[in-house]
Amino acid sequence: MASNTETTEPTLEDLGVGQMDLLRFATAGSVDDGKSTLIGRLLLDSKAIFSDQLEAVEATSQSKGYDYTDLALLTDGLRSEREQGITIDVAYRYFATPRRKFIIADTPGHVQYTRNMVTGASTADLGLVLVDARQGLTEQSRRHAVILSLLRVPHMVLAVNKMDLVDYDQAVYDRISREFTAFATKLSIPDLEIIPISALKGDNVVTRSEHMPWYQGSSLMHHLENVHVASDRDLIDARLPVQYVVRPKSDEFHDYRGYAGQLAGGVLKPGDEVVVLPSGMTSKIAGIDLFDREITEAYPPMSVTVRLEDDVDVSRGDMIARVNNAPQASQDIDAMVCWMTNEPLHPRQKLAIKHTTRTGRALVKDIQYRLDINTLHRDQETKELGLNEIGRVQLRTTVPLLCDSYSKNRTTGSFILIDEATGVTVGGGMII
Amino acid sequence: MSQTHADYRLSQLDQLEAESIHIFREVAAEFEKPVLMFSGGKDSIVMLRLAEKAFYPAKIPFPVLQVDTGYDFPEVLETRDNWVQRLGVRMIVASVEQAIADKVVVDDGKTSRNRLQIGTLLHAIEEEGFTAAFGGGRRDEEKARAKERVYSHRDDFGQWDPKNQRPELWSLYNGRIHGGEHMRIFPLSNWTELDIWHYLAQEQVEIPSIYFSHQRRVFQRDGMWLSESEFNPTKGNETVEERTVRFRTVGDLTLTGCVESEADTIERIIEEVAIATVTERGATRGDDRFSEAAMEDRKKEGYF
Incomplete structure (x- = not known):
């Protein structure tokens, strides 16, 4: 063991273990919108890109004869994509700040890849749509908003990119904002934020831009860190799809019979009266186990094992819900x-x-x-x-x-x- | 209601755990013959811990499979045996040495043990008729992995076809396969290296001692510190010296480098990982360094 007299041992709390929450967001857009540049910048500024990854990308950029580092190469993972210079599949990226971990589902924007965007949006809490400030809303950006709305992604950010190329002009931002807000009334977008940025120059990406004093909102990173996602979960309608029946048949747990699954909604507590579907049999929750611990409440997205008081027939594919509130x-x-x-x-x-x-x-x-x-x-x-x-x-x-x-x-x-x-x-x- | 949404918050680590346990249970319910690929490394220890939790108080309902390169660190094998014994799970060892002797794979003296693992593994899967094999791969490890599904389909030859992957929506996993095919399952897809360490710190479970800082006789090759070993004779002007090191990954010891480090507790490792500037694979895995697409090529052939 090395002796470390001057440094003190950090605690797990100091290190953030178990302290962070999670935001999953989907991005859509093509290379032209500057999406890869934006993601590259978020990853770089949050130190999620390592020097060997950056060096590999710098070397590839150089061998292709570029006079700049093509950050898009960081996210184009498969060889065929690198050869064609386009993103054809959903790629997942990870970065974290001290408060939050982020999972990005990075999807291609073209219409022929709608299925990839649907896939990425299916698990997202937030959708990030990019538009080029010079072009304003395009058919593509409208389509992205429609898909996010269909997939019921609860939060949306419209990033008006390349503001540096329109002299950081408020009128450009206002016009795009008005147009998009009007379009969004036809959709289901519970929470919309429109942020003027320059992914290339870094304006309003991590820190507030000095070039746009007229913009009073938060930077993109600040918004991603603070957008409130906890209340997106349904805590009223209890739903536990049964995945697996746990039956140890050991001496110690001879009569144990538990129904394992991940809560899809609501809160379940020991003593709750429940109904098992499709049979319609009712019982009471005898206990809820999280590994070797009994817990007093289960809520989404916890994976738990529920025991019932009565010996009712429950198998995979069944659903445990409340007597007066069942699907x-x-x-x-x-x-x-x-x-x-x-x-x-x-x-x-x-x-x-x-x-x-x-x-x-x-x-x-x-x-x-x-x-x-x-x-x-x-x-x-x-x-x-x-x-x-x-x-x-x-x-x-x-x-x-x-x-x-x-x-x-x-x-x-x-x-x-x-x-x-x-x-x-x-x-x-x-x-x- | 007196309680608010804030009371029902789950940390990101708990969310990852819940998602992974969901995956383990889906596979156990839907596949006839799953197996967990276990190396004794930190990721596979997290996997075994999650599997333990997913089925508790019942035992893990599938065996574990280890591909023994013959060049494994003894400390890793010791930890592996302790885990297997504690959980009472069946272990199958597929030995690269045996595969060479049986002419399942060909040792031409140039191919690394890591590469020979591919044939050995595929042979073992075929022999035992496994239909699903859990692997500890994470999407943050490498660019090709960033696009791989949680359920990753393998054809009759065990190959991955990156351009022909099934869409994977919500948490609805499609486990349909034809005879002779199998599925690789990656429950840690959304975990990062830091998450793994946070989880190991939270769970306080046994990991191989070589992850912690220790004194070791090492020599430098291709910019990496490699362990002195009978399997790894020094060449030319390589000189062995004693250094304070630890390993960030544990693979074939002839290829796995260590880093100089004073981190002797999980807390210190977390501090170190949080400020690391080189990915764990880039720093210490000779097998991934040969080309930018090295991992993609090996995966297509059937690598983990």
């Missing part, structure tokens, strides 16, 4: 579906469906309309959905889904569709 059990599902494969979706098609911990089969009864995600126009003429298209679909399932509307609960309101022959995920659905 509906339905085999007829209306949903917005994003289609993710080349072969189009059409009526009468049969697919596998996975919803919470339940798997079954689904028959496409009708495609009611296709949503034009640029104009929000509902096209009722076309009776199929092509790759990257989103539309309203009616399904009939072989097993009842224990579901809520997606607008009420993103976990019990979502499902995926799987091609039974190839096993590939071909669609994502949001229950209406």
Whole structure:
């Protein structure tokens, strides 16, 4: 052991262990919007980029004959993407400040990659949309806002980038703000922040810009660190999809029978009266275990094991809820579906469906309309959905889904569709 | 209601733990024959800890598989054995030496043990008929991993096709595979190196002693400090000296470098990691240094 007389041992609290909270955000945009530059800057300024990564990127930039370091190379991970110079898949990036850890789902912005953006947005607390101040709102930025709204991402930031190229002009920002706010009234965006930035020069990225004294709001980083996400969780409607039945059958835990799952909503406590769906049997919670500890309350997104007082039949795919507040059990599902494969979706098609911990089969009864995600126009003429298209679909399932509307609960309101022959995920659905 | 949302806050570490436990339970419920790839390194210790929690008080319902390169650090093997014994879990050891003897892989004297692990591992998965193999890979480790799914599909040859990955939405994982294929599962996808250390500090579980600062006889090669060992003869003008070092990763000892460090407690390691300027792979893994796409190439072949 080395002797360290002058330095004192830091405590775990000093080091921030267990102190930080989490924000997942999705970014959308193309290279032209400066998205990669912005992400590169967030990573650099929060020291999430290491010197060997930076050196590799500097070397590659140099060998390509650039006279600048192309920060986009930091995020373009696969060789084919580096060769083509575009981002074709969702890439996950990580950085942290002393208060918060951030997970970025970095997605490509082009229309042919809508499915990637839907994927990235599905788990996001916040969506970051970039526009080029010189061009103002484009079809692409509107589409990004529509997707974030459809996926019910509760917070949105519109970053008006390249303000340095419009002389930090307030009029440019005001015009884009007005236009976007008007457009956003057609969408479901509970919280919107519009921030003028220059990713390249660093204005309003981490620190407030001196070039834009007319802007009174916070810098992007300050907003990301402080945006309030705790209240986005539903703490009223208790939902525990049962994943796994824990039965040790050991001498010590001979009669133990626990129902393991991750809370999708609400708060559960020992003594609560609960109903098990789809059977409808009722019981009381005898105890809630978190590893070797009994806890007094379980809430999302905790992974717990619940024991019941009565010996009721519970298995994977069931849902534990409250007697007077349970999800509906339905085999007829209306949903917005994003289609993710080349072969189009059409009526009468049969697919596998996975919803919470339940798997079954689904028959496409009708495609009611296709949503034009640029104009929000509902096209009722076309009776199929092509790759990257989103539309309203009616399904009939072989097993009842224990579901809520997606607008009420993103976990019990979502499902995926799987091609039974190839096993590939071909669609994502949001229950209406 | 008297309680507010603020009372129901979960720290990011608790959220990561809950997400990973969810993944372990999904796999145990949906796959016929899962296995956990366990190296004895810090990431696989976190994996085993999460698996322990996911099924407690029942035992972990799948075996662990270790690929023994023959060049493993004895301290790591000791920790591995302690964990396996405490949890009462079945351990399968796939030995690279044995694979060479059985001509499953070819040791041409130039290929590293790390690379020979690929064939050894795939052979073991095929032999035992495993349908899902948990790995400790993290997306923050390397650019190719940043795009890999939590459920990562492997074809009949154990290969990864990065351009043909399944979309992965919400926390709905698709575990469908055909006969002969298998799935690699990465429950630590969203963890960073710092998260791993924070978690180990919080959990206070046993990790190999070589992660902590100690005296070791080392020599310098390609800018890395390597351990003196019978498997790793010095060449030319390489000279062995004693230094105060620790390891940031624990792999094949002929390729895994150590860093000079005084960090002798987890708290001090966290301090050190928080201010480190080089990624753990870049600093100490000879196998990732050869090209910018080294990891992607090995992954495509079936590496962890």
